[in-house]
Amino acid sequence: xxxxxxxxxxxxxxxxxxxxxxxxxxxxxxxxxxxxxxxxxxxxxxxxxxxxxxxxxxxxxxxxxxxxxxxxxxxxxxxxxxxxxxxxxxxxxxxxxxxxxxxxxxxxxxxxxxxxxxxxxxxxxxxxxxxxxxxxxxxxxxxxxxxxxxxxxxxxxxxxxxxxxxxxxxxxxxxxxxxxxxxxxxxxxxxxxxxxxxxxxxxxxxxxxxxxxxxxxxxxxxxxxxxxxxxxxxxxxxxxxxxxxxxxxxxxxxxxxxxxxxxxxxxxxxxxxxxxxxxxxxxxxxxxxxxxxxxxxxx
Numbered sequence: 001x002x003x004x005x006x007x008x009x010x011x012x013x014x015x016x017x018x019x020x021x022x023x024x025x026x027x028x029x030x031x032x033x034x035x036x037x038x039x040x041x042x043x044x045x046x047x048x049x050x051x052x053x054x055x056x057x058x059x060x061x062x063x064x065x066x067x068x069x070x071x072x073x074x075x076x077x078x079x080x081x082x083x084x085x086x087x088x089x090x091x092x093x094x095x096x097x098x099x100x101x102x103x104x105x106x107x108x109x110x111x112x113x114x115x116x117x118x119x120x121x122x123x124x125x126x127x128x129x130x131x132x133x134x135x136x137x138x139x140x141x142x143x144x145x146x147x148x149x150x151x152x153x154x155x156x157x158x159x160x161x162x163x164x165x166x167x168x169x170x171x172x173x174x175x176x177x178x179x180x181x182x183x184x185x186x187x188x189x190x191x192x193x194x195x196x197x198x199x200x201x202x203x204x205x206x207x208x209x210x211x212x213x214x215x216x217x218x219x220x221x222x223x224x225x226x227x228x229x230x231x232x233x234x235x236x237x238x239x240x241x242x243x244x245x246x247x248x249x250x251x252x253x254x255x256x257x258x259x260x261x262x263x264x265x266x267x268x269x270x271x272x273x274x275x276x277x278x279x280x281x282x283x284x285x286x287x288x289x290x291x292x293x294x295x296x297x298x299x
């Protein structure tokens with residue numbers, strides 16, 4: 001066994017490992033509580049930021065003064081708590097990840113540490129990238145799509161071209177002016193329900209953007225190969241479309257956006273695994289352990 005593969009001299013009895021685990025958990029929980037409390041102080045600005053996509057959609061559809069409501073005395077408070085928990089978890093994640101790393105690192109070979117650490121950094125970065133993509137691209141499109149059904153001007157203008165001269169936001173009707181029949185449908189959004197849509201999209205895209213990390217780790221462990229993933233492209237397309245239909249709102253636009261965002265990550269994973277395989281092949285050839293017939297067929 002080479003020197004680089006030696007495990008750190010920090011082996012300890014089970015009781016000491018449990019004590020260390022307890023300490024790491026305590027620090028992680030404390031970091032989360034502090035972050036959650038800090039986020040609760042600024043929960044109102046965070047909520048305004050989260051509701052910005054639907055605000056812009058409502059203004060674009062002709063509502064100059066967007067209003068949202070809550071229907072229970074405790075609803076707004078628990079909405080702020082919900083925001084604080086999610087934001088606090090994201091804010092404290094670096095501390096939690098560091099504590100996790102400090103707990104498992106002594107049990108890893110040095111080469112394993114060097115291999116695992118980049119993924120520990122890439123995972124939150126890709127999650128953040130997915131969250132940003134969801135908030136600034138997907139959520140505005142989804143909100144505009146859903147609210148567009150309630151916008152009589154945008155719907156009727158497509159059917160009755162003569163309505164194009166009516167200013168957006170004004171009442172539009174194809175019935176006689178004296179008619180008093182019909183029910184006016186008005187959007188009265190609830191804060192917590194709208195927030196849930198935004199958070200679900202953020203979590204869905206954040207998790208889907210973990211695909212390169214997951215597949216590359218599997219490739220590094222020898223579970224999958226670049227050739228195998230390349231041969232599974234047609235199945236990957238179907239699976240990604242199914243996942244997009246499940247995790248996104250029921251509109252084709254957001255589902256297609258998720259597909260066209262995630263599928264390139266699948267191709268990136270194939271590229272990264274191919275590089276890992278070439279590096280592994282070069283190392284084995286240098287050590288004289290490469291079997292062209294056996295290892296070449298597996299690659």
